[in-house]
Amino acid sequence: MLIANSQKNLVRAAQAGSSKATESSHQEIQHEATLFAEPIFKFKNFTITNSLLNSFLVVALLSTFFILAGRKISKVPKGIQNFFEIILEASLKFSDSITRKPQKSEMFLPLVLGLFLFILINNWLGIFPGIGTIGFIEEHDGHKVLVPFFRGGTADLNTTLALASFSVLFTHLAGILAVGAWEYLNRFINIKAL
16 A cells, blocks of 8 residues: 555656655655654544554453463363463462462462563564554654554553553552551561661
């Protein structure tokens, strides 16, 4: 489609015989790396950006995987259930080595593993061919710029900041719930010694 439009512009420029039209059709398309996600479309008052689309894709992929893994559960796992159980058992074993209590591991693992898989798949999709290179052309300040349809979700500073803020808040809240507010505060400032 991009090539067809460029060819049409060249034909029009040649027919018009205008040197100015010929120069604009040969203008180089730039691909700028930005800290912010570019808007793709709006849904009512909500702007859908390219990194948000990629994050939606990751959520859809993970949801599909978990639904398929839990669809036909059998005592002797096969296929996707087997793969999921390998991931879950390795994660539980790793979590038990940190918490030293299976009850705490089972309490925190769903959220921690969910965050880990979301970030991992987002990063992997960010290097997938076509992510960040297929899109539409817009003109900004007299230059043609490629705006990709998809961009790695974690390439957007907002996503990274939101995940980091949530992780820090969750860690402190989990610490307070695990040992109590007074004991948790005493781990940072030894008020008992004063």
